[in-house]
Amino acid sequence: MIQKLTIAQSIAQAVNWKAHCADCIYLSGGTEVNRLGSEDHQEGISIGRLNMDEIRMEGSMLAIGATVTFTEALESDLVPMGLKQALRHMDSMTKRNMATIGGNIAAKRDDSYIIPALVAMDAKLSVMDLDRSQSQMSLWDYVSDPYSSRLLIIDILLDPKARIASRRISRTAQSHASITMSISLDPALACAAIKGTGIVRLEGVEKAIAKGLGGKDLERIGSEEPCQVVDDIHASAAYKRYLLGILAADLAGGLR
Amino acid sequence: MIINCTINSKPRSFEVEAQQTLRSMLVLDGHFCVRDSDDCEGFAGSDTVLIDGVPVYANLVLAGEVDGCEIVTPDGLSDKRQLTIVQQAMIDAGIVQSAYNSPAAALLLTWLLNRVSNPTREQIKEALSGIFIRDAGYENYYLAVKLAVEKIATGHYQTQIAPAFRDELRYVGKTMGKVDGPQLVMGERAFVEDRLQEGCCTLKMLRSPYASAYIRSIDTTEAEKVEGVVKIITAFNCPDVYYMSAGQGNPEPSPHDRRLFNYKVRHVGDRVAGVVAETAEAADEAIRLIKVEYEVLKPVFTVEEAMAPGAPAVQGGKAVYLSGQPEGLDKYNEGSDPREGQIVYPFPLHSDSKHNVASSAHGAIGDVKKGFEEADMVIERTYQTSQVQCTPLETHICYSVIDNGRLTLHASTQVPWHLRRIVANVCQIPENKVHVIKERVGGGYGSKQDILVEDACAYATWITGRPVLYHNTRAEEFFANSTRHPMRVTVKMGARKDGRITAIQMDVRANTGPYGNHCLTVPMNACSKTLPLFKVDNMKFDVTTYYTNIPPTGAYQGYGAPKGSYGLMMCMAELASKLGVDYLDMALKNCVTEGYMLEILKGLGEGREGNVVPVGSCGLKEAILKGAQMIEWGKAPVNALGPDWKIGKGFAMIQQGSGLPGLDHSTALAKMATDGTIIVQSGGADIGTGLDTISVKVTSEVLCIDPEFVTVISGDTDSAPFDTGAYASSGTFFSGNASLIAAQNLKEKILAEAALQMEEDKDDLLLEYPGQVVSSRTGKTLLYKDLIHTACSGTGRGQLIAQGSFATKASAVPYGAHFAQVAVNVRTGEIRLQKFYAIQDAGTPINPELALCQMYGAALKSIGHSLYESMILDEKGVCINASFTDYGVPMIAEMPEDFKAVLLDVNDAYGPFGAKSISEIATNGAAPAIGVAIANATGVWIKTWPFTAEKVLRGMGRF
Ligand SMILES: Cc1cc2nc3c(=O)[nH]c(=O)nc-3n(C[C@H](O)[C@H](O)[C@H](O)COP(=O)(O)OP(=O)(O)OC[C@H]3O[C@@H](n4cnc5c(N)ncnc54)[C@H](O)[C@@H]3O)c2cc1C
Ligand code: FES
Numbered sequence A: 001m002i003q004k005l006t007i008a009q010s011i012a013q014a015v016n017w018k019a020h021c022a023d024c025i026y027l028s029g030g031t032e033v034n035r036l037g038s039e040d041h042q043e044g045i046s047i048g049r050l051n052m053d054e055i056r057m058e059g060s061m062l063a064i065g066a067t068v069t070f071t072e073a074l075e076s077d078l079v080p081m082g083l084k085q086a087l088r089h090m091d092s093m094t095k096r097n098m099a100t101i102g103g104n105i106a107a108k109r110d111d112s113y114i115i116p117a118l119v120a121m122d123a124k125l126s127v128m129d130l131d132r133s134q135s136q137m138s139l140w141d142y143v144s145d146p147y148s149s150r151l152l153i154i155d156i157l158l159d160p161k162a163r164i165a166s167r168r169i170s171r172t173a174q175s176h177a178s179i180t181m182s183i184s185l186d187p188a189l190a191c192a193a194i195k196g197t198g199i200v201r202l203e204g205v206e207k208a209i210a211k212g213l214g215g216k217d218l219e220r221i222g223s224e225e226p227c228q229v230v231d232d233i234h235a236s237a238a239y240k241r242y243l244l245g246i247l248a249a250d251l252a253g254g255l256r
Numbered sequence B: 001m002i003i004n005c006t007i008n009s010k011p012r013s014f015e016v017e018a019q020q021t022l023r024s025m026l027v028l029d030g031h032f033c034v035r036d037s038d039d040c041e042g043f044a045g046s047d048t049v050l051i052d053g054v055p056v057y058a059n060l061v062l063a064g065e066v067d068g069c070e071i072v073t074p075d076g077l078s079d080k081r082q083l084t085i086v087q088q089a090m091i092d093a094g095i096v097q098s099a100y101n102s103p104a105a106a107l108l109l110t111w112l113l114n115r116v117s118n119p120t121r122e123q124i125k126e127a128l129s130g131i132f133i134r135d136a137g138y139e140n141y142y143l144a145v146k147l148a149v150e151k152i153a154t155g156h157y158q159t160q161i162a163p164a165f166r167d168e169l170r171y172v173g174k175t176m177g178k179v180d181g182p183q184l185v186m187g188e189r190a191f192v193e194d195r196l197q198e199g200c201c202t203l204k205m206l207r208s209p210y211a212s213a214y215i216r217s218i219d220t221t222e223a224e225k226v227e228g229v230v231k232i233i234t235a236f237n238c239p240d241v242y243y244m245s246a247g248q249g250n251p252e253p254s255p256h257d258r259r260l261f262n263y264k265v266r267h268v269g270d271r272v273a274g275v276v277a278e279t280a281e282a283a284d285e286a287i288r289l290i291k292v293e294y295e296v297l298k299p300v301f302t303v304e305e306a307m308a309p310g311a312p313a314v315q316g317g318k319a320v321y322l323s324g325q326p327e328g329l330d331k332y333n334e335g336s337d338p339r340e341g342q343i344v345y346p347f348p349l350h351s352d353s354k355h356n357v358a359s360s361a362h363g364a365i366g367d368v369k370k371g372f373e374e375a376d377m378v379i380e381r382t383y384q385t386s387q388v389q390c391t392p393l394e395t396h397i398c399y400s401v402i403d404n405g406r407l408t409l410h411a412s413t414q415v416p417w418h419l420r421r422i423v424a425n426v427c428q429i430p431e432n433k434v435h436v437i438k439e440r441v442g443g444g445y446g447s448k449q450d451i452l453v454e455d456a457c458a459y460a461t462w463i464t465g466r467p468v469l470y471h472n473t474r475a476e477e478f479f480a481n482s483t484r485h486p487m488r489v490t491v492k493m494g495a496r497k498d499g500r501i502t503a504i505q506m507d508v509r510a511n512t513g514p515y516g517n518h519c520l521t522v523p524m525n526a527c528s529k530t531l532p533l534f535k536v537d538n539m540k541f542d543v544t545t546y547y548t549n550i551p552p553t554g555a556y557q558g559y560g561a562p563k564g565s566y567g568l569m570m571c572m573a574e575l576a577s578k579l580g581v582d583y584l585d586m587a588l589k590n591c592v593t594e595g596y597m598l599e600i601l602k603g604l605g606e607g608r609e610g611n612v613v614p615v616g617s618c619g620l621k622e623a624i625l626k627g628a629q630m631i632e633w634g635k636a637p638v639n640a641l642g643p644d645w646k647i648g649k650g651f652a653m654i655q656q657g658s659g660l661p662g663l664d665h666s667t668a669l670a671k672m673a674t675d676g677t678i679i680v681q682s683g684g685a686d687i688g689t690g691l692d693t694i695s696v697k698v699t700s701e702v703l704c705i706d707p708e709f710v711t712v713i714s715g716d717t718d719s720a721p722f723d724t725g726a727y728a729s730s731g732t733f734f735s736g737n738a739s740l741i742a743a744q745n746l747k748e749k750i751l752a753e754a755a756l757q758m759e760e761d762k763d764d765l766l767l768e769y770p771g772q773v774v775s776s777r778t779g780k781t782l783l784y785k786d787l788i789h790t791a792c793s794g795t796g797r798g799q800l801i802a803q804g805s806f807a808t809k810a811s812a813v814p815y816g817a818h819f820a821q822v823a824v825n826v827r828t829g830e831i832r833l834q835k836f837y838a839i840q841d842a843g844t845p846i847n848p849e850l851a852l853c854q855m856y857g858a859a860l861k862s863i864g865h866s867l868y869e870s871m872i873l874d875e876k877g878v879c880i881n882a883s884f885t886d887y888g889v890p891m892i893a894e895m896p897e898d899f900k901a902v903l904l905d906v907n908d909a910y911g912p913f914g915a916k917s918i919s920e921i922a923t924n925g926a927a928p929a930i931g932v933a934i935a936n937a938t939g940v941w942i943k944t945w946p947f948t949a950e951k952v953l954r955g956m957g958r959f
Helices: A011-019 A070-075 A081-087 A093-098 A101-107 A115-120 A139-144 A203-210 A215-223 A237-255 B022-028 B085-093 B102-115 B121-127 B139-154 B181-185 B221-225 B280-289 B303-307 B329-333 B368-374 B416-427 B454-464 B474-479 B521-528 B561-579 B583-590 B599-604 B620-631 B691-703 B731-758 B784-791 B848-867 B926-938 B949-955
Strands: A005-007 A024-027 A043-046 A055-058 A061-065 A124-128 A134-138 A152-158 A164-170 A177-184 A189-194 A198-201 B002-007 B010-015 B048-051 B054-057 B070-072 B201-207 B213-219 B229-234 B271-277 B291-296 B318-321 B342-345 B357-365 B377-384 B397-403 B406-411 B434-438 B468-471 B487-495 B501-513 B539-547 B645-655 B666-672 B678-682 B710-714 B765-768 B772-775 B781-783 B801-806 B815-825 B831-841 B898-903
Touching: A011 A024, A011 A043, A011 A152, A061 A101, A070 A081, A070 A093, A070 A101, A081 A115, A081 A164, A081 A177, A093 B054, A101 A115, A101 A139, A101 A152, A115 A139, A115 A164, A115 A177, A115 A189, A115 A198, A124 A139, A134 A139, A164 A237, A177 A237, A189 A203, A189 A237, A203 A215, A203 A237, A215 A237, A237 B949, B022 B048, B048 B102, B054 B102, B085 B102, B085 B139, B085 B181, B085 B848, B102 B121, B102 B139, B102 B181, B121 B139, B139 B848, B201 B280, B201 B454, B201 B474, B213 B271, B221 B229, B221 B280, B229 B280, B229 B454, B271 B280, B271 B454, B303 B501, B303 B539, B318 B329, B357 B521, B357 B599, B368 B487, B368 B501, B377 B561, B397 B454, B406 B416, B406 B454, B416 B434, B416 B454, B454 B468, B487 B521, B487 B561, B501 B521, B501 B561, B521 B539, B521 B561, B521 B599, B539 B599, B561 B583, B561 B645, B561 B926, B583 B620, B583 B645, B620 B645, B620 B815, B620 B831, B620 B898, B645 B831, B645 B926, B666 B731, B666 B784, B678 B691, B678 B731, B691 B710, B691 B731, B731 B765, B731 B772, B731 B781, B731 B784, B731 B801, B772 B784, B781 B784, B815 B926, B831 B848, B831 B926, B848 B898, B848 B926, B926 B949
Parallel strands: A005 A043, A024 A043, B002 B070, B201 B468, B318 B342, B406 B434, B501 B539, B678 B710, B831 B898
Antiparallel strands: A055 A061, A061 A152, A124 A134, A124 A152, A164 A177, A177 A189, A189 A198, B002 B010, B048 B054, B048 B070, B201 B271, B213 B291, B229 B271, B357 B539, B377 B487, B397 B406, B397 B468, B487 B501, B645 B815, B666 B678, B666 B801, B765 B772, B772 B781, B815 B831
16 A cells, blocks of 8 residues: 555656655556555555556557556557457456556566566557656566666557467456466567466477477477476466466467 | 545545545545445455546545546435436346445446446446456346336336246235345445444454464553553453354354453464454554464364374363263363363264364164165265355444443344344343344355354443444455355265165265354254255265364355265266266156155254154256256257367256254234334344345235335344344245234234224124225225224224244255356366256245345355365465455356256245245255266366366366
8 A cells, every 4th residue: 555645747747756755656547556465655656647548559559558547448449459358358347447558567467467468569668767768668678677666657569460369367257367378479479477476488489489389399388488387376386387388389379 | 635526426625645545535425335345455346436437446546536536426326315227127136135235236337328228248247347246146137237228218127027926916926126125225324334433443353373372471561552442352351251153043053162262272363352442543553562472282274184193172171061961071071271261062062072073963764784785886985175255245244332231233143133142141241231233234145143243342342331343354254254164075875777876875074163153053964955855765974073273164055055965966976977877867766756754854953853854845856857958958068169178067956944943933023003004023134135025025915015014124132023043044934934924913913903993793804905904794994094093092902013923843945956067178177157057946936036136146156166266274274365366256257158047836835925945055056066067078077176177187187
């Protein structure tokens, strides 16, 4: 929970506040920050009124504002089906009305709904650092950067023609996912959010896809990805490993 | 910070704290039906509101963010207590049951219909995807939308809401709308939390971090210094009274093995100290400052660990018998550590607490050994069920105050009179000093048959004189509440080649956890509500319940029956498949029919000899045949999902009881108000199921008066007479019969009084709709209002008041069959529940639409424990999935794709107007029906619930 709320009126103001407060966090849809079990933070900087909720084409790239909600993205004709499939992993409509794309990325959860899809789409982020410098970076770099929480995500940029397929395996539609995986064939990209492990780039699978492998080969390669997989309350490590292979093969097979 | 917004179209301005949630702001502003049922988890949707026309969770929005916004709350839907079309349709469709989330659901459906005039099933599913409904399942929400759409378009409903029963009756067996529906759906004050007075104290618990430990000392010095702390109660200053939490008939078939606070903690989350403080913050701070020294002991968690030689005793206290003391008790008690406390047995439960046996029961008919010898095939299988939480949306709550020197409890309980007895005992005061007001109950499902918060809350008020609120968090519901007993059920079954069963043997080992509430009755139900389904001459059962250090167990809809049913039916289905006999034929060959003498019942009484009776009205065979026809049993299912999916079908036959004949007792009063309307004071505790509506209907039916002119006051120990309470499916049969008898007795009084006033012979008089007496001889009529006016005018014979008392030895057993069709993905293990058909004989369904929703709700709960739900403990006994998301309750996405509830037309000889019970039974079928269907699809007989994808794949040897 946060102890104090400030409502930013401009992007610069939000970043400025954050720069002067180590324990301040950006507050977007609030479905992560304000929910049970969330970390305590001194101050939340609300970024809901910064006009970052536009979905637009920028040249050949689709730009999705960071405060676009899951619902707004699902209702947009511009957003590609592949991403919509991943957005629907968040099963509660009410939550989709609140939760934002930027918030989901920044939360970097090990059961992330959309990071695997966005990685498979080779998405980029337009971000602003604490010194107010604005830059673009690959989503994967953002995910891999342990200090990325300092960055304000402004836009998510992606190729609307990117073709991906995603699957989320969970016991109920709203319980934690054991695995959420997305795959693209061209370029060969594969990413999974693995409960208890984190967000993992499936490099073995990517190489195998690039070589045109599929079926049993992908099943084996996927299940042998070198990441550490652990037992958790919903699934054993063995089942998750097995799924890494099965999903990789099925998703790639489906795209072919 | 100051914010301006509109709430329900009215401009409002608030000064809000920075971290204040929107919900807290709204509740302080009087919109108390914006609730929280999951500790701000963002799961259950009790806090749904609209911000600028969009549904959101108010607990996850900070108040400071809504400046300039338009907010709509559920109580803003209806104007001047006038139901909207949607709210009315929800009541009419029967979905307003315990209704904690009904206002929020009404808001969502209204929002949907404002956007889409005729929404598809998918759109309705979407709109309801963020709201948890535990009571009525979700199926009739689709019907409610359909009704609303029709009403908006044409001014009336075109769809039949539910089938009608008993043409000769006006109200019974017809849809009518639940009498408390408007109050609940509009979000008016109804629940305990709506009754709080400003400035009341809060009671919070310091809970044990250990599964088993003696409390060496508790130092509350620093805690007591916290400003606002009123009292700290511990084992060292609480009354030395042993009792148990189960609200059961007296003498209770459970050991009294606990005090308010004990010197030994027996599970993680057990009570250590209760802090009464003026604010929740002060209570939290005091809890932080209490210093406890523990002597940590080795815990046991499973039945196997509890049974093991040398296992530590969970309840090692001195045994005391109030009756039937066994020989050698002094020797047995030798060496008992006083810190263990005592175990007081109202009567012997065949226990051996030193070896963790809380209770046991055994019985048999025929010769099982001979029966197995006569069999062509015998199989023996062991099934294990998990610990499951009832998860009522309204967590356990009590609000107690002193009023005129008496203790008044606003309670969310299924058992007001047992609650009064137990609380009086704990506080050491006579029962006349305690007044229990059962408020509307936002979901009980058995868990509110236990006195889990009221004891401490009442005692806190009694010793401090302060109004006290005690409200469980969602997490506390998991680790400190009552849950389904985990059970190990071993079934041995033998049959001839033609499928005729020659012998059945059941061995049930139940895990009661730290305390013995329900330790006999719940596990007994694993046998008593399953074996009597079978026409088998040789049957034997052994039931043993063990103490362990898991979180407490207790009653949950169905008691032990879902577990027994899972074992028995799965075993029969597997035996059928091994014999090459059709499972359906085998069931039909072995199931009981009307008139069959149930000798097995002799050993199945709850703590005493059972009553052997023949099978009464019985729709079992009809249910099996109907379900078989609906699901096209024997016909290969169409597989539209592709080669990775395998389809299978299964079913289970089920039964329950209607209360406890010979143990339960209900009473009611019916009186005529001075304008000829009727007040019924019923002891029955309506927990959302529609029991008050039953009382209204039977009264209206007997007295020929419009239900509008009948009011029921129920579950209030001051104003209504005694009733054992709403458990064991007793409501309709017992409390309903009491209201019926009260109405019949009032009818006699009306006729007698009318005979005097009309100067007619009583035998010539009849009651006639709407509310008058008519003479068949002279044609003269007398309106009730005139009759009662004369009776109460100072020269008459006074108010007409009649009592109804119902106790019986007769049984009204509901029967049924539940059918399932599953699709199993043999690559991922995913299980899709394609079809679920619940076919039940509930006698005359007095409220057919409510009965159907009870079936949907109970079936979905049991689908929950079959496929998803399970409490998980770590090696120290900590429940590590104590939230909805972690635990995994079924939401609308988990609904069977094709879900049907069917009521058979059966008329019972003993139930009120032929009615039997409806809902508990509906929890008994899912596990075996789905388990058999999975086996039918994949060949894997899963022997532990929940049936997860992983278990299917392991069974198939996939990894
Ligand atoms: C019951 C429940 C279950 C959930 N299950 C899942 C799940 O399975 N998978 C999952 O991924 N999520 C889950 N969530 C979390 C959450 O709903 C989503 O991650 C959501 O997308 C977060 O978006 P938000 O806008 O609500 O983020 P917020 O709660 O506002 O913020 C989340 C994080 O992102 C940061 N942030 C927000 N916007 C930006 C920005 N533009 N730039 C930089 N940082 C930013 C915040 O500082 C914070 O650290 C669950 C939530 C609930 C309530
Ligand atoms: S956050 Fe919605 S009910 Fe608790």
